[in-house]
Amino acid sequence: xxxxxxxxxxxxxxxxxxxxxxxxxxxxxxxxxxxxxxxxxxxxxxxxxxxxxxxxxxxxxxxxxxxxxxxxxxxxxxxxxxxxxxxxxxxxxxxxxxxxxxxxxxxxxxxxxxxxxxxxxxxxxxxxxxxxxxxxxxxxxxxxxxxxxxxxxxxxxxxxxxxxxxxxxxxxxxxxxxxxxxxxxxxxxxxxxxxxxxxxxxxxxxxxxxxxxxxxxxxxxxxxxxxxxxxxxxxxxxxxxxxxxxxxxxxxxxxxxxxxxxxxxxxxxxxxxxxxxxxxxxxxxxxxxxxxxxxxxxxxxxxxxxxxxxxxxxxxxxxxxxxxxxxxxxxxxxxxxxxxxxxxxxxxxxxxxxxxxxxxxxxxxxxxxxxxxxxxxxxxxxxxxxxxxxxxxxxxxxxxxxxxxxxxxxxxxxxxxxxxxxxxxxxxxxxxxxxxxxxxxxxxxxxxxxxx
Numbered sequence: 001x002x003x004x005x006x007x008x009x010x011x012x013x014x015x016x017x018x019x020x021x022x023x024x025x026x027x028x029x030x031x032x033x034x035x036x037x038x039x040x041x042x043x044x045x046x047x048x049x050x051x052x053x054x055x056x057x058x059x060x061x062x063x064x065x066x067x068x069x070x071x072x073x074x075x076x077x078x079x080x081x082x083x084x085x086x087x088x089x090x091x092x093x094x095x096x097x098x099x100x101x102x103x104x105x106x107x108x109x110x111x112x113x114x115x116x117x118x119x120x121x122x123x124x125x126x127x128x129x130x131x132x133x134x135x136x137x138x139x140x141x142x143x144x145x146x147x148x149x150x151x152x153x154x155x156x157x158x159x160x161x162x163x164x165x166x167x168x169x170x171x172x173x174x175x176x177x178x179x180x181x182x183x184x185x186x187x188x189x190x191x192x193x194x195x196x197x198x199x200x201x202x203x204x205x206x207x208x209x210x211x212x213x214x215x216x217x218x219x220x221x222x223x224x225x226x227x228x229x230x231x232x233x234x235x236x237x238x239x240x241x242x243x244x245x246x247x248x249x250x251x252x253x254x255x256x257x258x259x260x261x262x263x264x265x266x267x268x269x270x271x272x273x274x275x276x277x278x279x280x281x282x283x284x285x286x287x288x289x290x291x292x293x294x295x296x297x298x299x300x301x302x303x304x305x306x307x308x309x310x311x312x313x314x315x316x317x318x319x320x321x322x323x324x325x326x327x328x329x330x331x332x333x334x335x336x337x338x339x340x341x342x343x344x345x346x347x348x349x350x351x352x353x354x355x356x357x358x359x360x361x362x363x364x365x366x367x368x369x370x371x372x373x374x375x376x377x378x379x380x381x382x383x384x385x386x387x388x389x390x391x392x393x394x395x396x397x398x399x400x401x402x403x404x405x406x407x408x409x410x411x412x413x414x415x416x417x418x419x420x421x422x423x424x425x426x427x428x429x430x431x432x433x434x435x436x437x438x439x440x441x442x443x444x445x446x447x448x449x450x451x452x
Contacts, residue, residue, distance in 0.1 A: 027134045027210070027436040031411060032251070032260040034204075034212045035431060037084065038240045039077060039220035040393060042269030043068050043403040045229060045237065052238040055245035056264060056407060063262075063409025064417035064450035068400075071268050071424050073349040074306045075393045075402045078121075078144045080267035080424060081215065086124040087428030087442030089350035094123040094357055095145050097306065101359035106316035109302035110358075115159075117148040127431045127439055128152060128211060134437040136210035141200045143213045154207045156199035158217075159185050169202055170195070189218040190239065197243040201250040208254070211435060214247065216240045227390035228270035261411045261434050265427060266404040268393040271308065274370040276386045277336040279303035279310055280377035286330055288323075289377050296377050301327055303365070305373035307394025311343075311361025320362060327363055335383040336371030340364070349396070366396060408450055417450040 045051055047067070072083045072090055074097070082095040090096055099112040100121055122145050128138045132151035139154040140146055147157065160167045162181045170176050175198040184192065193216050200214045222236035244264065251260050280296070280303050283289040290298040301323055303312045312327055314320050324342070332340045341364040343354045354360045367373060371383075372392040395402055406422060409415075412434050425444030432439035433446045 027131075027136055029136065029210065030259055031210055031435070032204070032208070032212070032256050033210065033431060033434050034214060034247070034251075034260065034262045035084070035427070036244060036247070036262065036264045037081060037213075037215045038237070038244075038264065038266050039215065039217045040223050040228075040268060040270050041219060041237065041240075041266035041404065042228065042401060043405040044269065044401060045233075046405045051234060053241040055241050055248060059248075059262060059264060059409040060407045063407060063413045063415060064419075065408075066406040066419040066422040066447075066450075068421040069265065069404040069406050069424055070421065071397045071402055071404055073351050073397045074309050075268040075395060075397045075399075076306055077220070077267050081144045082122055082126075083424050084265065084267070084427045085126045085128060085213065085431075086122070087127075087425050087432075087439060087444040088124045089425065089443060091347055091350055091352045091356070092124050092443070094352070094359075095121055096311075096351065096357065096359040097304070098144070101304070101311075101313075103313075103315070103358050106319075107298050107300065108315055109296055109299040110304065110313050110315070112304070115147060118146050118150075119148075121145045125439065125441070126151075127428045127435070127437070128213065130432060130437040130439050131211045131435050134435075136435060136437070137208065138211050139203045139207065139209035140213040141203065142196045142215040142217060144215065146213075154203050154209060156196065156203075160195075166199060166202065169206070170198060173202065175199075175202070189221045193218045193240070193243060197246055200247050204247070204250045204256070205254050208256075211431070216243060223270045223391040224389060225391075227272050229272075230390075233391070257410070259411055261408065261413060263406065263408045263427070263431070265406040265424075269399075269402040269404060270391050270393055271395060271399070271401045272370065273372045273386050273390050273392045275336055275383055276374050276389065277310075277334055277367060277371055277383050278374055278376045278379070278381065279312065279331055279334060279365065280375060281379060282330050282334055282382045283327075284377050285382075286326075288327075291377050294378055301362075303373070303375065304361070305375050305394075307372050307392040308367045309394045309396070310365040310367075310373040311359075312363040312365065314362045324362060331363065331365050336368050337365055338368040339366040341366070412452055414450055414452050419447070419449055422447060 078098045079090045099114040102111040219236040226232035288300045430447045
């Protein structure tokens, strides 16, 4: 895309703010930049004029829009949220799943552990790290791969703590009680989204951060269970928009409208699912997985599902040469498998090799349209009708149904600017430029076209 001449004068300054190692700008402490992610919001639904999202439509009219945003592989929540705040691909930042994958040794399937410290998951600088080190106040609500970051001042995590400072404030304000916090993960995701919004509102009104990361999640759940574009799906987006409106109203009550930039985007799109594929059943039938009492007790190879993609791990590295061709043959012959890729080719899709990151599969499976993968290893069928999992993501990021979008409005944003396509890699450097902090080594660019 050609950049108009009027942006070129500002290019060197803004690029330097976002990426030059020696840049040390003086950030303004009275500004607020809010990054809102509505989980699983595909561009194809955002552009549907019958979708009831008045607050998001207003921001789009008042600000700038990117009609399509290419996401990262794998096109799932944690890798893409991490790309949004680092400006680098999963190969660089290291987050490949909604958990940390831990090899357990020959004969054992790899373990999955989500609640690990950010330092173990994220291997690249983030925009919130940069803002914190520049003396700005940082905050997050339901962000991911961020536990124990050490660079967030105010936070309300996905699983809150009864004794957390912000949690105590919400209890004192009557927004939630201690019992609700203790059983938070058992409650409806719709209620959780509402509580997360109350936390974001509290942060804006009482703590006045300079950067707030805010993640809404019930849209993802509705799309998975009922399918994208269904009544439940559309209702979830309308609800998320209502919560966005509540947050915007809090910005107004705090007297921060003129000093606030709001960016709304997503982590990935969604596709319809009709049938499920169970690679581990095929591996069990081939004698590579053993199950006892319904549990996997031994695995020479094991598949971990990522929705429309699956990673197949060979548990003994010494046997890769022996097992990889056999596994490729088994998996390529399964119903619903469109392609089998060697994990060593991961960099072609912005992912690492297995040698670079143990979370990368030795093989990567890609599902055909209408199919998604699951980890199940019991039963006789390697594929079956999907009854309560009717939507998924995780497919190749090049699929247009996985495209996201971006809306930006407020301080520093040029009203009426419109871009056809951006990369999610571009979000972090643009946030850094709006905050006036350096973020070196990014792969994306500052979106000069949408900035004043």
